[in-house]
Each structure stands twice: as C-alpha cells, then as structure tokens.
Amino acid sequence: MNSDNSNIFKKHHYLLSVLLVSTSIALIFHIIFYFYDVPILEYFGRGGPGNNEAFGVFFDDFGQNPSFIFVGIAVLFYFVSFIPGLSEKLAKYRVLAAYVFFFAGFGYLFSISFKTFFARPRPGDIIPLGGELPFVHAWEIGTESFDDAYHASFPSGHTFAASLLYSVPFLFLPMQDKKKKQVLFTISISLVTIWCILMGAGRVHDNAHFPSDTLWSTYIGFMCAYVTYFFILKVEDQIEAGPWKDEWRDKSIPLIKRPSPLWAFSLLITLVLMEAGCLVFAIGIKELLNAALNLNLPMLTQYLADEGITLSPYIVSAVLIGVGGIFIGMFLHLTKLNMAKRPSEVVKKNRASTNVV
Structure with a gap:
C-alpha cells in the first residue's frame, strides 16, 4: 500500500495535504472533546442556553436526504448504463456510479459495525445528563444494551450519511485538466465538510449525539471514500480498462476471463x-x-x-x-x-x- 500511496500522491499531490490536515484536525478536536463532550452538549443540547431546537430537528428530518438522493441517482445511473443503445455512451461513467453506491454500502455497514461494537450510550442515557448509564469517551466500549447497540451513539449515523457526499470530490479526480481538477476537488471537499459540520452540530442540538461522535463520523466517512476509491475499486484503473475497450468484446477470450x-x-x-x-x-x-x-x-x-x-x-x-x-x-x-x-x-x-x- 505504501507504493500505491506514493503513486497516488505523485498524481494527486494535494491529497497528501488533505489527509494530513484532516487527520490532524480530527486528533486535535478529539483531545478537546475528550474533556468537553458533556459540557458542550449541556450548553447546546436540548434545554441548554445555546440550544436551537429547530436547527436540530431540521437536520434530523432532512439532513440525510441529499446523500440518499445522490446515492439513489448513482444506483439508477449504474443500471441505466446497461441499457442497449445507452451502454456505449455511459460505460465510461459506470465505474464512477459504482464507486458512489459501493462507498455508501461498504461505509454504512462500517458505521453500523462500530455502533454495535462500541455500544456508546446516547447523551440522554448517561448519568451526567439524567440517564442511568455511565459516560464513556469516543473509542471506548460503552454499556448500551445489546439489543440497542446497533443504534448507539458512536459514531453518528446521520453525520456518516452526510459524509457519503465525500464521494463527490473524488469524482473529479479522473479529469485530465489538473488545475481544474484540483480546484473542483478542493471546493467540493470543503463544501461537503461544511455540510457534515452542520449535520454534526444539528445532532448535538437535537441531543442525539456527542460532538466526538460527529467528528469521527465525518473523518471515517472521508477515509472510507479515500480507501474505496484508491485501494478497493481503484477507480482510475477501472476507467483506463473500461468496457469500451476491445478486451470486453474479444470473443476469442473465454467468457470467464473477460471483465x-x-x-x-x-x-x-x-x-x-x-x-x-x-x-x-x-x-x-x-x-x-x-x-x-x-x-x-x-x-x-x-x-x-x-x-x-x-x-x-x-x-x-x-x-x-x-x-x-x-x-x-x-x-x-x-x-x-x-x-x-x-x-x-x-x-x-x-x-x-x-x-x-
């Protein structure tokens, strides 16, 4: 993977900066939230002086919709791309649609797995906020009941759903124009990050999650998008080997050996x-x-x-x-x-x- 990473960074040199900055920010805020998870929630959560209930309810009800719509369009596009007559025109973009829904499926189960394993109690369930369970920090194993663990607090499912939009910046990477590609990648990843921050803030205002839950949901979402693109699907390699090439049509190649x-x-x-x-x-x-x-x-x-x-x-x-x-x-x-x-x-x-x- 090290050689793969070096090749990736040579081709997309700005990615290294993005990874270093995002990881540093995640670690810095993890330290901050380690000490201030509960105080922040007490201030901005329901009943707190800084709470905006309408803001929290809005993101609870509608915050995931852009991601679900985008993934739904990608799935629809993927299957439409097989329709005779459209297949030739859309084949080059099929792998990008596959990347979007692949990341969504792979990443979302990743999020659910973390919830189930770590079983971190929700804010309303912890003793400091009137509940019955002890407070635990992010990445610590909590005491949420076994049958409720799949929707435990860490990480935030809503925020992870918002982070599915991190697939958007990666869709620009196959572009040939390096300057335009970098600009579009930077703008889109910034907008998605802002959206994830807003979603995370909404979950805190809704008293549904700790700030650290939303922090790590955003970071995990970005890393899942990165790993899926470069190491699992190897999207750019698949575009290069795309279904408009002769290898896909060569009848002399046994069917089992064709892509x-x-x-x-x-x-x-x-x-x-x-x-x-x-x-x-x-x-x-x-x-x-x-x-x-x-x-x-x-x-x-x-x-x-x-x-x-x-x-x-x-x-x-x-x-x-x-x-x-x-x-x-x-x-x-x-x-x-x-x-x-x-x-x-x-x-x-x-x-x-x-x-x-």
Whole structure:
C-alpha cells in the first residue's frame, strides 16, 4: 500500500495535504472533546442556553436526504448504463456510479459495525445528563444494551450519511485538466465538510449525539471514500480498462476471463458479508473478554438470559467467534476472487498472457 500511496500522491499531490490536515484536525478536536463532550452538549443540547431546537430537528428530518438522493441517482445511473443503445455512451461513467453506491454500502455497514461494537450510550442515557448509564469517551466500549447497540451513539449515523457526499470530490479526480481538477476537488471537499459540520452540530442540538461522535463520523466517512476509491475499486484503473475497450468484446477470450460488467456489485456483496463476519467475530471476542475479565458489559449472554435462555458466555463467545471466522474466511476468499475480477486486473492478465504467447 505504501507504493500505491506514493503513486497516488505523485498524481494527486494535494491529497497528501488533505489527509494530513484532516487527520490532524480530527486528533486535535478529539483531545478537546475528550474533556468537553458533556459540557458542550449541556450548553447546546436540548434545554441548554445555546440550544436551537429547530436547527436540530431540521437536520434530523432532512439532513440525510441529499446523500440518499445522490446515492439513489448513482444506483439508477449504474443500471441505466446497461441499457442497449445507452451502454456505449455511459460505460465510461459506470465505474464512477459504482464507486458512489459501493462507498455508501461498504461505509454504512462500517458505521453500523462500530455502533454495535462500541455500544456508546446516547447523551440522554448517561448519568451526567439524567440517564442511568455511565459516560464513556469516543473509542471506548460503552454499556448500551445489546439489543440497542446497533443504534448507539458512536459514531453518528446521520453525520456518516452526510459524509457519503465525500464521494463527490473524488469524482473529479479522473479529469485530465489538473488545475481544474484540483480546484473542483478542493471546493467540493470543503463544501461537503461544511455540510457534515452542520449535520454534526444539528445532532448535538437535537441531543442525539456527542460532538466526538460527529467528528469521527465525518473523518471515517472521508477515509472510507479515500480507501474505496484508491485501494478497493481503484477507480482510475477501472476507467483506463473500461468496457469500451476491445478486451470486453474479444470473443476469442473465454467468457470467464473477460471483465464482468457487474464486477462492482458482486465485489460489494462479498465485502459487506465479510464485514458482517468481522463484526460477529469481534463481538465474540468482546463476549469472551467480558466473561474472562468480569467487565460487566451488557452482552448477548445477558440478552439471551433476559429472554429466558441461559447459556455459558464461553459457549456464546465460541459460537460467535466460530461463525464470524467462517464468514471471514469464506467471504475473504470470495472478495479476493472478486478483486481479481476487477476490469483492470483482468485486462492486465489477458494482455500479459497475449504478450507471452
């Protein structure tokens, strides 16, 4: 990945600055919020002197809509691009549409997985704000009940949904005009960041999240967009190997060796299922540590006991680890196969074999 990064930064030199600045800002504000998460919420949250309830309600109701509309358009465009007569004209842009919905699917499950694993209580549930659960910081494991953990506080789902718009700046990177590309990338990434900040502020005003939840949602969203573009889909490589090239039509190449038109869709499915396996595996490890170290976290064992099913936490953890491990192994293998079916990889292999012959 280091060599990939160096090549990326040579081609898009401003990206290194963006990564360094965004990471630095995230770490600086994490330190600030470590000490002021609750005081900020007490001031700007519901009932606080700085609260704007209408602002919070607006972003709760409508803040995610631009992202959902944009992703929906990308999905529609992706499938429309296969219609005979339009396929040739739209094929070059299909990979960009695939990138948008791929990032949305991959990233959103990533967000849900973090929520489920860290189980950070919502602001209204913590003792300092009148609730019953202890306050924990971002990246610390909380005590939200097992059945509610999937919509726990960290990270903010609404803010992550807003961060799906981080796919927009990356859509400009394949442009040939370097100056125009850099300007459009800078403007769009700035606007998306402002939108995410507004969404995050709205979630605080709505008393739904801590500031640190929204901070890390924004950062994780950006990093998911970056990793998806350059390392998972390798978007620019796929454009170069695009479906308007001869390799896609060459009947002498066996069908199994030709690039698959739906390669991005199948890759997304296997990657998401592998993510699910990682989550199950991680919860199993958490269950095991909870039992071994007497952490008293509300885990699956307790949830089952409340439902009248009594099982040893070690049995539960073993099952979760086993099932998660099977999912990881199976879908990691399928993901690797799908990664190898990316058009750029297929074209590269076919050209190499042709040159050898």
